[in-house]
Amino acid sequence: MNNVRITAIGIVCAAPGFAATAQPFPAKPVRFIVGTAAGGGVDTISRIVGQRLTERWSQQVVVENRAGAGGAVGSEFVAKSAPDGYTLLTISIAHAVIPASHRNLNYDPVRDLAPVTVLVNAPNVLVVHPSLPAKSVKELVSLAKSRQAEIQYASSGNGSPAHLAGELFKLLSGANFVHVPYKGTASAMTDVIGGRVSFTFGSILSSIPHVKTGKLRLLGATGSRRAMSLPDTPTIAEAGVAGYAVDVWYAMLAPSATPRAILSTLNADVARVLHAPELRQRLADLGLEPVGEGLDASARYIDAEIAKWAKVVKAARIAAE
Numbered sequence: 001m002n003n004v005r006i007t008a009i010g011i012v013c014a015a016p017g018f019a020a021t022a023q024p025f026p027a028k029p030v031r032f033i034v035g036t037a038a039g040g041g042v043d044t045i046s047r048i049v050g051q052r053l054t055e056r057w058s059q060q061v062v063v064e065n066r067a068g069a070g071g072a073v074g075s076e077f078v079a080k081s082a083p084d085g086y087t088l089l090t091i092s093i094a095h096a097v098i099p100a101s102h103r104n105l106n107y108d109p110v111r112d113l114a115p116v117t118v119l120v121n122a123p124n125v126l127v128v129h130p131s132l133p134a135k136s137v138k139e140l141v142s143l144a145k146s147r148q149a150e151i152q153y154a155s156s157g158n159g160s161p162a163h164l165a166g167e168l169f170k171l172l173s174g175a176n177f178v179h180v181p182y183k184g185t186a187s188a189m190t191d192v193i194g195g196r197v198s199f200t201f202g203s204i205l206s207s208i209p210h211v212k213t214g215k216l217r218l219l220g221a222t223g224s225r226r227a228m229s230l231p232d233t234p235t236i237a238e239a240g241v242a243g244y245a246v247d248v249w250y251a252m253l254a255p256s257a258t259p260r261a262i263l264s265t266l267n268a269d270v271a272r273v274l275h276a277p278e279l280r281q282r283l284a285d286l287g288l289e290p291v292g293e294g295l296d297a298s299a300r301y302i303d304a305e306i307a308k309w310a311k312v313v314k315a316a317r318i319a320a321e
Contacts, residue, residue, distance in 0.1 A: 025085055025262055029060040032252075033081075035074030035091040037067040041203070042250050045120055045288065046090040052273040070094050070159050070320050072102055072109075075253075079112035083257035085266060089113065090252050093161055096305035100313035101159055102320045110306065115298040116252040116266045118291040119274065120283060123227035124165060124248050126236060127207045127216040128199040129192055137220050137239035140199070144175035152178040154188035154197040159318055162188065164309065165201035165222050165246040167316035173241045192216065201246070204229055205287035222246040228289055249291065251302060260295075267295050 032050055036042045043065060050061035066074035071094040081087035099109045107113075126137065132151075134140035144151045155162035158181050170177055180197050182188040185206065192200045193215050201222055208230075210216040220236040221227045224245035236244040252270060254263060271292035273279060283290055293301070312318075 025265055026057050026059045028086065029062055030057075030085070031087045032061060032063045033074045033078050033087060033089050034063060034065045035067065035071035035089065035094065036065070038065050041122055041288075042090055042092050044286065045250050045283075048279070048282070049119065049270060049273055052276070052279065053269060056269060056273065069102065070098060072098050072105060072320070075109060075113065076105070076107045078253065079107040079109075079255060081255055083255035083259075085254060085258055085262035088116065088252055088254050088266070090119070090250060092250050093164070093248050093305070093309075094159065095251060095253070096302065096309045097159055097164065097313060097318070098320075099306055100310040101318050110303075112256050113253040114256040114258060114263060115295065115302050116254055116263055117270050117295070117298045118293060118301060119250045119252055119270070120288040120290055121223065122203060122248045122250065122288050123230075124161065124201045124203055124222040124246065125207050125227075125230070125233070126165075126169075126199065126201055126219045126222060127192065127211060128219060129195045129197075130214065130217050131195055132198050132217075134219070135217065137236055137241060140219060141173045141175045141240065144173075144177055150178075151199075152180045152197045154180050154182055154192050154200040156185040156188050157181050157183065159320060161246070161248045162201040163318070164312060167318070168244060168246060168312050169201075169236070169241065171312060171315055172244050203248075203287055222248070229284060229287065249305075251298070263295055267292075267298075 032046045034043050034046050046063050050063050054061045066077055071091050075089055078087055078089035128134060134143050153166045155166060163179060166177060166179055188200055189202055189206055191197045193210055204227060207216060211218045220239045221230055221233050222236055224247055226235055274290040274292040280290055
């Protein structure tokens with residue numbers, strides 16, 4: 001085991017497979033391949049983290065959007081890139097859905113990509129139109145069971161986080177809700193506010209302002225724990241649907257053959273950036289909660305998410321469009 005000097009963080013770390021004369025990492029610009037279009041949550045966090053890493057490394061981080069096929073386009077590009085740490089993938093919870101919802105992929109999402117870290121969690125909330133006679137999660141479930149298939153929920157598209165949240169809600173509550181897909185988050189939210197669709201699972205940032213004005217009613221948070229910014233709002237599990245948890249996360253991955261030493265350097269530097277006090281507040285203002293756990297913990301979490309969502313995809317018959 002040889003020592004490699006990592007100048008970006010000013011430490012010496014033991015790194016298998018590296019010669020003592022190896023060039024410090026990073027020695028040139030790093031690319032973040034974003035699996036979504038510009039302007040979305042993944043893109044936003046990629047640019048925030050990229051800017052901080054540029055300052056830390058004195059090397060430019062270039063954010064490049066390669067959207068398409070629910071994130072599979074960007075994922076394939078990174079999976080087939082050189083495993084040297086200079087081409088990285090940033091993607092949403094969609095990464096956990098791709099293995100089950102996509103057929104005939106030209107790469108293996110599990111075998112060909114290695115987690116660097118889960119970047120942030122973006123807690124969502126269940127909000128309904130005030131005209132719906134349901135003031136709690138239990139009342140919404142009871143209402144749906146009594147009305148059978150009349151209550152609709154909106155999402156930003158097939159396989160989107162709101163769609164996944166809705167299908168898991170159906171599966172665990174035993175109630176039948178009708179999915180109404182839209183071409184974007186804004187149009188889905190507009191129709192819920194207008195009362196044309198009964199409810200949706202929206203981000204805190206986009207939902208809470210409408211809750212405060214009375215245009216929407218807040219019933220619960222989707223995550224495995226209460227959202228930091230909404231400590232008095234129960235999770236959907238606490239509100240009556242046992243086992244329910246949808247943590248909308250964004251993660252960074254690399255080609256699977258990337259040396260462990262480089263993955264460890266990336267993991268440590270990204271974690272330091274995410275947990276810097278000034279950045280934590282900026283993330284909170286965006287409705288995001290930093291994660292930045294270690295390599296092994298991140299890998300275990302993503303593996304568990306892939307297994308979890310495979311069951312939901314199968315039950316709901318979700319297929320990539």
